[in-house]
Amino acid sequence: MKTFFKDNGLTIVLVTMFLFSVLGMIWSGQAAHNKELAEHGSPALRLLAYMASGNFLSGLFENWESEFLQMTAYVMLTAMLFQRGSAESRDPDNPDRPNDEFPATTRRRNPVFSWLYSYSLGIALALLFIASFVLHWWASLMAANEEALLHGGEVQTLSGYLLDAQLWFESFQNWQSEFMSTAVLVVLSIFLRHKGSPESKPADAANSETGA
Numbered sequence: 001m002k003t004f005f006k007d008n009g010l011t012i013v014l015v016t017m018f019l020f021s022v023l024g025m026i027w028s029g030q031a032a033h034n035k036e037l038a039e040h041g042s043p044a045l046r047l048l049a050y051m052a053s054g055n056f057l058s059g060l061f062e063n064w065e066s067e068f069l070q071m072t073a074y075v076m077l078t079a080m081l082f083q084r085g086s087a088e089s090r091d092p093d094n095p096d097r098p099n100d101e102f103p104a105t106t107r108r109r110n111p112v113f114s115w116l117y118s119y120s121l122g123i124a125l126a127l128l129f130i131a132s133f134v135l136h137w138w139a140s141l142m143a144a145n146e147e148a149l150l151h152g153g154e155v156q157t158l159s160g161y162l163l164d165a166q167l168w169f170e171s172f173q174n175w176q177s178e179f180m181s182t183a184v185l186v187v188l189s190i191f192l193r194h195k196g197s198p199e200s201k202p203a204d205a206a207n208s209e210t211g212a
Contacts, residue, residue, distance in 0.1 A: 022060075029056055040150055054142025058170070061136035066174030068129035074182055075122045085190035087201045087212040133171070140167050 005012065033055050034044040050056055082092035090097070107114045116123070141161040148155055161167060190207055194200040198212050
């Protein structure tokens with residue numbers, strides 16, 4: 001058991017922090033949403049009803065969408081572009097890595113599998129982004145229609161809502177922060193260090209050294 005926690009500690013801690021944050025989001029979101037409902041003379045939502053509401057699901061999936069977009073862009077762009085001196089970049093003078101290609105015999109025997117597996121991380125993240133965007137689109141429509149019913153507005157359709165400014169405002173407000181934070185990490189890792197982290201160059205490495 002001790003070996004299991006040592007070998008998987010990063011995943012265990014991150015999943016625990018994720019679950020804690022989701023619970024905090026549910027607790028605080030339900031309280032805030034019920035306060036708004038009370039101001040309009042509507043009954044409060046119970047826990048399960050709130051978790052199934054557009055208000056909660058829209059907030060949940062719009063954040064998942066932006067995170068998966070960030071990771072997709074990061075994985076794909078770092079395969080094509082460089083930033084000299086950054087721990088987050090391959091060395092532009094020596095970009096090739098060992099074991100980054102299947103043997104020629106494997107590529108000839110299973111060309112489709114070889115290609116798909118070679119790019120499987122980026123593909124998987126891109127599919128997760130698309131799935132979370134669709135879920136955000138659907139949940140944001142739910143939230144907009146719940147709000148419309150609360151205020152006597154017009155209910156929208158799924159196809160019509162795709163062109164609604166509210167959907168894209170929710171997406172872009174998250175996308176911009178993801179791209180900004182990734183760019184900050186790429187640039188700061190040129191000059192700053194965090195001893196022991198694979199996201200940082202060694203503490204004594206030169207600023208010009210590229211890659212961790």
